[in-house]
Amino acid sequence: MDNKENKYQALASWLNYRLDGWRTHRDINYIPQWDEYYRLWRGIWSAEDKTRQSEKSRIIAPALQQAIESSVAEMEEATFGRGKWFDIKDDMLDQDPSEAEYIRNLLAEDLEKTGCKDAICEIFLNGAIFGTGIGKIVVDQTIERSPSEVPIPGTLTTKRELVEYPSIDVRIEPISPKEFLIDPSANNINDALGVAHEVIKPRYHVIEGMRSGIYRDVPLDGDYQSARFSYDPEIRSSDESDSVKITEYWGKVPKRFLKAKADKDDFEYNKSDELVEAVVTICNDEHILRVEENAFMMVDRPFISYQHDCVPNKFWGRGVAEKGYNPQKALDAEMRARIDSLALTTTPMMAADATRLPRGAKFEVRPGKTILTNGNPRDAIMPLDMGTTDQTTFMQVTSLQNMIQMGTGSADTGSAGNDTASGMSMMQSAAIKRQKRTLMNFQNTFLIPMINKSMWRKIQFDVDRYPVTDFKFVPYSTMGIMAKELEMQQMVQMLQAIPKDSPAFNVILLATFQNSSMHNRDQIVNALMQGNEPNPEEQQMQQAHMELEMRQLEADIQKTMAEAQEEQAKAMKWQSEAMTNQPSEMDFQKKMLNLQKEQISIEKMAADIENKRSETARNIPEVDHLNSETILNLANARAAGQKSVINGNFQ
Numbered sequence: 099m100d101n102k103e104n105k106y107q108a109l110a111s112w113l114n115y116r117l118d119g120w121r122t123h124r125d126i127n128y129i130p131q132w133d134e135y136y137r138l139w140r141g142i143w144s145a146e147d148k149t150r151q152s153e154k155s156r157i158i159a160p161a162l163q164q165a166i167e168s169s170v171a172e173m174e175e176a177t178f179g180r181g182k183w184f185d186i187k188d189d190m191l192d193q194d195p196s197e198a199e200y201i202r203n204l205l206a207e208d209l210e211k212t213g214c215k216d217a218i219c220e221i222f223l224n225g226a227i228f229g230t231g232i233g234k235i236v237v238d239q240t241i242e243r244s245p246s247e248v249p250i251p252g253t254l255t256t257k258r259e260l261v262e263y264p265s266i267d268v269r270i271e272p273i274s275p276k277e278f279l280i281d282p283s284a285n286n287i288n289d290a291l292g293v294a295h296e297v298i299k300p301r302y303h304v305i306e307g308m309r310s311g312i313y314r315d316v317p318l319d320g321d322y323q324s325a326r327f328s329y330d331p332e333i334r335s336s337d338e339s340d341s342v343k344i345t346e347y348w349g350k351v352p353k354r355f356l357k358a359k360a361d362k363d364d365f366e367y368n369k370s371d372e373l374v375e376a377v378v379t380i381c382n383d384e385h386i387l388r389v390e391e392n393a394f395m396m397v398d399r400p401f402i403s404y405q406h407d408c409v410p411n412k413f414w415g416r417g418v419a420e421k422g423y424n425p426q427k428a429l430d431a432e433m434r435a436r437i438d439s440l441a442l443t444t445t446p447m448m449a450a451d452a453t454r455l456p457r458g459a460k461f462e463v464r465p466g467k468t469i470l471t472n473g474n475p476r477d478a479i480m481p482l483d484m485g486t487t488d489q490t491t492f493m494q495v496t497s498l499q500n501m502i503q504m505g506t507g508s509a510d511t512g513s514a515g516n517d518t519a520s521g522m523s524m525m526q527s528a529a530i531k532r533q534k535r536t537l538m539n540f541q542n543t544f545l546i547p548m549i550n551k552s553m554w555r556k557i558q559f560d561v562d563r564y565p566v567t568d569f570k571f572v573p574y575s576t577m578g579i580m581a582k583e584l585e586m587q588q589m590v591q592m593l594q595a596i597p598k599d600s601p602a603f604n605v606i607l608l609a610t611f612q613n614s615s616m617h618n619r620d621q622i623v624n625a626l627m628q629g630n631e632p633n634p635e636e637q638q639m640q641q642a643h644m645e646l647e648m649r650q651l652e653a654d655i656q657k658t659m660a661e662a663q664e665e666q667a668k669a670m671k672w673q674s675e676a677m678t679n680q681p682s683e684m685d686f687q688k689k690m691l692n693l694q695k696e697q698i699s700i701e702k703m704a705a706d707i708e709n710k711r712s713e714t715a716r717n718i719p720e721v722d723h724l725n726s727e728t729i730l731n732l733a734n735a736r737a738a739g740q741k742s743v744i745n746g747n748f749q
Contacts, residue, residue: 135419155434165506212269229417292349313387404544454478
C-alpha cells in the first residue's frame with residue numbers, strides 16, 4: 099500500500115473516531131425524544147399503544163399537531179407574506195447604492211428559481227418539531243435550455259434552435275437534525291471543530307460521481323450497517339444493497355493528512371498539528387471519496403441553523419413539540435380513558451349463568467345477536483352495572499387543550515369574527531408577541547447568514563452575471579414584517595382620522611405605501627415623492643405673480659400719498675383764503691367744518707397707507723424665506739435668457 103492510500107485511511111480513521119463520539123452523544127440525548135415528537139406530529143401509534151391494557155382506545159388528540167402547524171404558518175407568513183423578504187444595502191462608506199440594489203434583485207430572482215421558499219418552509223417545520231432548523235447552501239452547475247434564433251451560415255436568414263448554456267445555481271437544502279452531526283462542545287456551527295451530514299443515497303449516485311471526476315474511484319463492496327445509525331424505519335427496511343451511506347464532513351482537519359505522509363493508525367491529535375478548513379466525503383465510513391481544502395471565497399461552512407427556542411449554551415434548541423409534549427400525553431390518556439368509559443357504560447359487560455346456556459354456545463354481545471337459554475333469559479344473562487361516565491372529564495380535556503396552547507404559544511388572543519381594523523391589529527400584535535423570539539433567532543442566525551453565503555457563492559462562481567467589485571454589503575431581512583403590518587394598520591387608521599389638506603397626510607400616505615406589499619409599490623412611492631417635490635415652473639409663476647402684486651401695492655400706496663398731499667394743500671389754501679377774505683361767521687364755520695372732515699379723511703388715508711406698508715414688510719421676509727431657492731433659480735433663468743439674447747444678437 100502506497101503512502102497516498104495510507105493518508106486516506108489515516109484521515110478516515112481520524113474522522114470516524116470523532117464522528118462516532120458525536121453520533122453517540124446525539125443518539126443518546128436527543129434521538130429518542132425526536133422520535134416521539136415526530137410520532138405525535140404524524141399521529142402514529144407507539145409500540146406501547148398497541149399492547150397497552152389500561153387503555154383500549156388508541157386515539158391521538160390533534161392539539162399538538164395544530165400547535166406545530168400554526169407556528170409554522172405564522173413563521174411563513176412573517177417571512178414571505180409581503181413579497182420582499184430580504185434586502186441588501188451597501189456599506190456606509192459607499193455612496194453608490196446601485197450595485198447593492200442590482201445584487202438584491204438578481205439574487206432574489208435566482209433564489210426564487212431554485213425553490214428557496216419551499217426549502218425554508220420545510221426548515222421551519224423541522225425547527226417546530228425538533229427544536230432546530232438546519233439548511234445547507236448547495237452550489238450546482240446545471241445545463242439550461244432555451245429556444246433561440248440562430249443564423250444559418252451563408253445566408254441572411256435564421257432558424258429556431260434549442261440552445262444549451264451552463265448555469266450556476268445556488269439552492270437551499272433542508273437538513274434533518276437526525277442526519278446532522280456536530281461537535282457536542284460547540285453551540286454553533288462556526289465555533290465547532292466540524293460538522294457532518296450523513297445521508298443514504300443510491301449506489302449509482304457515487305458511481306456517477308466517480309465517472310465525472312468528483313469522487314475518487316474506490317471499491318464499493320460491502321454494505322453499510324444501518325443498525326448503527328438512527329434513520330427512519332422505512333430506510334432501514336429498504337434494499338440496502340443498492341444504497342450507500344455518504345458522510346460529508348466540513349471542518350478542521352490536520353494539514354498533514356492532506357499533503358504529508360501519514361500512518362493509517364495515526365488518528366490522534368498532535369500538539370504540533372496545523373488545522374485547516376477542509377471538506378471530506380466518506381462512503382460507508384470506510385472509503386474517502388473526496389478530500390480538499392475549503393475552496394469557498396470566504397472559507398466558510400455551507401451549513402446554517404437556527405433554534406426555534408434558545409437553550410443556553412446548546413446547539414440543539416427547543417421546539418413546539420417539546421413544549422407541548424407532556425400535556426399532549428396527558429390529554430391522550432384522558433381522552434382514551436373517557437372513550438373506554440363511554441364504551442363500558444353504553445355496552446356494559448355481561449354476566450351469564452353457564453348452566454342456563456346450551457352446551458358449546460359461544461357467548462358474545464353484538465347487535466342482532468340471538469342467544470338461546472335454558473329457562474328465563476333474565477335469570478341466565480344479566481348486564482353488570484358499570485356506573486356512568488364522569489362529565490367533569492369534558493372540562494379536564496378542555497383544560498389540557500388550553501394548557502397545550504399556553505405552553506406552545508399557539509393560543510389566539512383575538513375573538514373570532516373580529517374583522518375590524520382594530521381587531522386585526524390586536525391579533526397581529528398577539529402573533530408578534532408569540533413568535534418574536536423565534537423570528538429574531540431565525541433572522542440573526544439563519545436568514546442573514548444564508549443571504550451572505552448565497553451572495554458570496556454567486557459572486558465567486560457566477561462572475562458573468564455577478565460582476566461585483568465591492569464585496570462590502572449589509573444584508574438584512576424583513577423580520578419586522580408582522581410589526582410593519584401592524585404599523586400599516588395604524589397608519590391607515592390615522593389617514594382616516596386626519597383631513598386630506600393636512601401637511602401630515604401626504605407623509606403618512608407615503609409611509610403606508612412604503613410598508614405595503616403591493617407589486618407596484620415602488621412606482622407608487624416614486625410618484626408620491628415626485629408629487630411632493632416643488633415644481634420649478636410653478637414656483638417661478640408664483641414668484642412672478644407675487645412680485646407683480648407687490649409692485650401694484652407700491653403703486654397704490656404712491657397714488658394714495660399723492661392724493662393725500664393734494665387734499666392737504668387744498669385745505670391749507672382754504673384756510674389762507676379764509677384768513678385773508680375774512681368771510682362771515684357762518685361761512686367761516688362752514689369752511690372750518692369742511693376742513694375738519696378733510697383732515698379726518700387725510701388721517702384715515704394715512705393710517706391705511708401705514709397698514710399696507712406694515713403688511714408688505716411682513717410678507718416680503720416670508721416670501722424670501724419660502725421661495726429663496728425659487729428666486730435664485732428665477733434669477734439664473736433670467737441671466738441665462740439674457741445671455742442667450744446677447745449671443746443671438748451677436749450671431
